[in-house]
Amino acid sequence: MSGFPATEWIWANGEVVRWKDATLHVMSHVVHYGSSVFEGMRCYATKQGPMFFRYAExxxxxRESAAIHRMTYTYTDEELADAIRELIDRNGLTKGAYVRPIVLRGIGAAGVDPMGSPVHVYLVVWEWGAYLGPDALEKGVSAGVSSWFRPAPNTHxxxxxxxxxxLNSSLMKIEAHNNGYDEAIGLSVDGxxxxxxxxxxxxVKNGELYTxxxxxxxxxGITRDSVIRIAEDLGLTVHESRIPRExxxxxxxxxxxxxxxxxxxxxSVDKWDIGSGKRGPITTRIQEHFMAVARGEAPDRHGWLTSAAVSRRGEGGSARAKKTGVGA
Ligand SMILES: Cc1ncc(COP(=O)(O)O)c(C=O)c1O
Structure with missing residues (x-):
């Protein structure tokens, strides 16, 4: 990622503030110890208006990421949805938006124990095209197997x-780029x-999918789950299994x-072409179907789309949300 286009407005603990004012103190717990949880969600422009893809999930x-790290917040999903709708609208993101809700530990205790540091909630939206570059969706990317392993289950x-x-992902990505790859593939500590x-x-192997x-x-991943369901809808067999590197x-x-x-x-992986070295036919089918559902061009048979249009009745949503405050 080479930076993101700054938008005008950010939602910070119930208030809409200017991008430059959404700042944190350097002594915030999150700065020292990485104590944040967040989401990345897309809002697609569809013929039926802007739609969140799998908002509820x-x-x-x-909420579950926050719970695992013992953080709570009092905003309901519906209050946050209203706030995001308003933010997308105020920022004029008519072509779709990437939505980044963030829950983090602010300034409180200096030590590692996070419980003395208050929880803050932020919502940021911006326009984000193809994450791995403009050609990636069509031509594919090169990947290298990382020398950094993913965290073991009983670590973080x-x-x-x-x-x-x-931090693990960043090390993988730095190494991939240093070795000339677009992306990294991480192995578990079991290899x-x-x-x-x-x-x-x-x-994909012999017409079946493996993940x-x-x-x-x-x-x-929520996309992983969507792809499993789409593949099944297309009559493809999906195996969730242990996959050796080779x-x-x-x-x-x-x-x-x-x-x-x-x-x-x-x-390609480790400079070895995968199949024909081009986007394959099953990948193409899944990709097309996924994008058609997300863009509202195929029936939403699983109920994955939620309207992201501002309901004018809901104006002042952020003021209402502010009253609920933040959890500790
Ligand atoms: C490390 C990691 N794995 C997987 C995913 C895919 O998850 P999702 O499909 O829910 O975006 C993401 C992106 O959020 C991620 O950061």
């Missing part, structure tokens, strides 16, 4: 989408395929999935 994961919990977890630095992974079974080493090199197709990455083909 993203907000449930935010990967079920939580927590800021601190991303099995886990995930990318910010995406889950699928392999790592939930083993406590990767984030349980399966990567003999896969017919590989693709990454995630909110930011959507469905991105992987054209």
């Amino acid at each position: 993203h907000m449930q994961r935010l 919990p990967t079920m939580a989408k927590a800021g601190g977890n991303y 099995l395929v886990s995930e990318g630095s910010g995406q889950n992974i699928f392999l 790592p079974e939930i083993d406590g080493t990767f984030l349980q 399966a990567l090199y003999v896969a017919d197709e590989i693709f990454f999935v995630g909110t930011a990455s959507e469905v991105t083909p992987v054209r």
